[in-house]
Amino acid sequence: MTLAVLCGSTANVLTSETASEVRSALLAAGATRVVSVNGPDMSAQLLRLAALAEEADEPLLLCADDLVAHPSLLWTLATEPAGRSTALVAATQSGDGGDLREDRGRLVAAPDGPTRFLGALCLAQTDLGLVTAAVANARRPRGGTDVLVTATNALDVLLPGLLGAGLVPIATRVRLLHAERVHTHAQLSAARQKVAAVDEDKALLRLAVKEKDDFFTTYAVSSWSPLVTKLCARAKLTPSQVTALSVLFAVAAALAFWQASRPALIIGAVLLYLGFVLDCVDGQLARYTRKFGAFGGWLDTMADRAKEYVVYAGLAAGAERLGLSFAWPLAITAIVLQTVRHMTDTWYGALHDEAAARQAVGTAGNSDAGGGVGARLSRASNKVQADTGSVAYWLKRIVVFPIGERWALIAVLAAVANGRIALAAVVVWGLLAFAYTLGLRSLRSISMRVGVLTTVDTSQHRDDGRLVRGVVSAAGLRQPLIWAVLAAVAPLALIGAVAAGWVHRGTPWRAGDLEWVRAGGAGIWLVVAALIVLLAGAAARSDHGGPLDWLVPAGLRAAEYLVAVAVAMICDVPPPVVFALLFVLALHHYDLTARMEKGAPGKPAKRALLGWDGRVVLLVFFALAGIATGGELLLAIGIGVHFLTGAIKDWRTGESR
Template identity: 65%
Template sequence: MTLAVLTSTGNTLEPADAAPLAEELTAALRAAGATEVERGPAGLRHVVERAEQSHEPVLVVADNLVAHPSLLWMLATEPAGRTTALVVPDPAGDLSDDRGKVLPATDGPGTVRYGGAICVAPADLPVLAKVADRPDVFAALLEAGLVPVATPLRLLRAELVHDAAELGRARAEVAAVDEDRARLRMAVKEKDDFFTTYAVSTWSPIVTKASARLRLTPSGVTAISVLFAVAAALAFWQASRPAMIAGGILLYLGFVLDCVDGQLARYTRRFGAFGGWLDTMADRAKEYAAYAGLAAGAERIGLPYAWPLAITAIVLQTVRHMTDAWYGALHDEAASRPRPQAAGGVGARLSAASTRVQGDTGSVAYWLKRIVVFPIGERWALLSVLAIFTNGRIALAGTVICGLVAFAYTLALRSLRALSMRVGVLDTVDTSRFRDDGLLVRRVLSRAKLPAPLAFAALAAVAALALVVALLAGWAEPPAKILLAVVALIVLGAGLPARSRHGGPLDWLIPAFLRAAEYLFVAAVGLSGPAPTPVVFLLVFMLTLHHYDLVARMEKGAPAGRATGDPLGWDGRVVLLAAAALAGVPTAGMVVLAVLVGGTFLINAIADWRTGGTRP
């Protein structure tokens, strides 16, 4: 449900033109889901009071706006439930669109201007209440520190009109656009990756339209894409040339459907926390299932080292995604409260260069920048092509090599840019939750309150990596129980500064370092056992589901649920795994831990989403 109000922004239309336009806007607002539409400043105050009581969003629309009704619908159905504003491209505008956030232009002209409509989320209603009597509500909201999400026009049209001539031109522009066709094309991400743009998005809208006609839900399409990925993994496991070709094709088609589920959600405006969470979790499960299929197939035909490559790929990709999630949160935090002292330095120059390249859409530099980070489209394309023409081991090796290059590139540049931003982000959330601390850290180790949490987390990851390298190189002989015990203690030491402030410019790396430390310790236990590599992969896979669950709930506005306050945590798992290794039963310990982590994830996810999730 949504409440709406039409406000006057200097409307100079004649009554004969203004009245029909107001009726058109009222009808459009009703179609967008508004249950109540009022007019004028008094109406805005009344609507805000009602909205605060009922916890509903408020659509504030200028009464001289001529626009496609779908634009108001898009504002009212913002997927994450955030405040969002309609913006119009304008090289001389007074606003800038920074990573999808609307900010006042500070250095020269902006890139967009206000389009005359904003949907204020329930969380931001107190800000709207304070400025309800101001003549220019949108400008007042920005002055009060509100940072709306941008809803661009793209293929649709919207214009604020002031006389009959402008009204006629605006209506003609709106009528000239096939609204449904434009919405279908707009369901495709505006700036996607190279492979997705040219090998998927060129024809995926056809599948999206067909899915809508068949009344499939976005989550239903996600489920079908999972079936394709599982079929691809089974084909890779067979490892024959026809099977590898079939697997590559199925993996590609599964990725197409992975794009279609999001396009269908945007086209039909059927969003929900559950759908966003499911899409994120399914993406990772499908990719890692493909890794397992490739490794099992390579082993089936006698190719060694495939499972270690699959484990390396899953660890590398998960740690990368942890840095992606928290760097994105850091960047958004910096954009919402820029600081003057952050204007100089190498990082600031890199940010400016990145902005210039991103603005040069379609150029060679633009595409190279998007390809070098090795996004999901490029990863799945590489897996498919290498599987079709070579074998599972080469496909996994190629994925690992490209992933390492991408990780080194993004980590170096993002660290420099983060230093220039001079803001923290991990201290703005439940730190212990996203650290994934268990009872041992929360109740015992964190009492030390040591400083430098990033240094301790990095040391834990380095110690675990050093043990893995030593075991692989033969510098340490299995079972290496003393070394395992020492490294376990070093890893657990990362919990000593858990209560200290995580507000440093590079502290967004802490979750990634903790994930790396735990996964690498699992690998070390597997090597020292030795435990079967498929079992090591299974445990790491279960752990990644748990950690992606934490991040997905943050990114998709999902309920915290039972994932908050996990009594075991990374520290408890390290203790249990070390105990199993020292007792000489590492394989059994891994299996038990995999069942425990996977079962807990599944039970909690089902329980939380049944009680707090929103299904699309």
């Protein structure tokens, strides 16, 4: 951020007194240059703003000169983590109608809405092209009223025009700080007193905590984690360094769980809790110091998943040390379940954001509209979410089994029981949470009538390989979700049949013993299941714009992982080997979504030889060739090396957040 624009207010006798204060606040926010746009001609001011936007090659921080606020609020606008456009807003007071409302933190136009604009806006560089259209919209009379005559500041005219042109800014709310626009000497004096009454640094430290977090995190972590955040800031640690420390704590916890003695399990539980505290602190430190970056966001996401899955492995290994059966199968079930769940979380979030964007420009996507089941569920959910702190609010947040609750459950059960019980609890609660969220989200998605995979590189996020892109997709099947679901069901059914003993398991290609590849044997059924899985690639080129097609990536992840599990069961692959394969596959797939979510560099245009399709073929080949254990281990090493080298190459010029 190097350019700020100070927008002059007309018909305001305080302009000369407030403008210098606002200019100082803009400079404190990181602007090295402040351009003033003022004068009584509102139309000329708007045209000047459009010209500045056309000339700019950097974000623009726009601020009305009648705003009295803490400088850190403008600093917050200028340092939005993902580099998105954002506006300073506040909840409306009684009788003070706003014209905005929030949808998942994004602002959309809403007559008499619960949110009002406070006169400060940071436009991302990618959104500067909307300013010209916004000015054209703003200069048109609306409802018989010429806003150029009634408005006192160009920003009050520009923002509605930007929203009409398709801008969906992020909401930056005042919360513990203070900001208001003043028009009289009494208002100016009162506003200055309110600003001076707030300990800005103390408020910023508290504001670094997420406003709406999960139950365990809110009461068992965020109640004291700001103290750790302050210590880390004084020690000049970066958020990424804190992330690295949290990884060390999680690995130490996993090693303690592996030891499996009662003291070791208790120590592991404590280490896991402290690691989770640090996991919260890294984000708080980033928000407190405003040190953001795509690399830090990506690293945080990848570390969260890696830590959790390493703990699963530690719990399973410890239970096995105690002679407890089924621990590794539970760990494998947990990693498959959580990864598939996270894939649905990512794409449902993207779907909601797309719905908000389309609603902003008056197209389909308003999940609250209509009277269908999905719309009613959406309204009920929004009502519960608005009732912060109520029993229903906390139950809704707990039932979905977020990471804080997962880590708390693991720590408590590992300390008082053992790793197998902890893993079983994670699987059972995870399955119930998945069924709950999947059912409700599907109903709400149908009411939104929005597709999201059509807005991205679908082939990349499906993780299609050359076999699908070049051969299988030529079949041109439609309904990609149906084929993705069938792809997941086929290996799952095979796993159930093998576990029940309905399918014969044998040593592949042993001389004189081909029963396993005859009718009814595991070999033939494995090939059949793999062919059904590969059929999901035949719909790769079809439109993925259906209301439920956001589930396709999760279906493909489940299909691939379950094929790996089926091969392991049929060929007696040691559970740690298949867990290692699933671990690196999960990191690979989280990498795809984390880059999208954190605004990180995308994968190079060059496509990898192996996608999910190629890996499925390799897994079946390893099984048929009698080298399933070595093959899965080799595949795990290959994927892991490819992931690490690719990450290092892509991020070697990245800055820590």
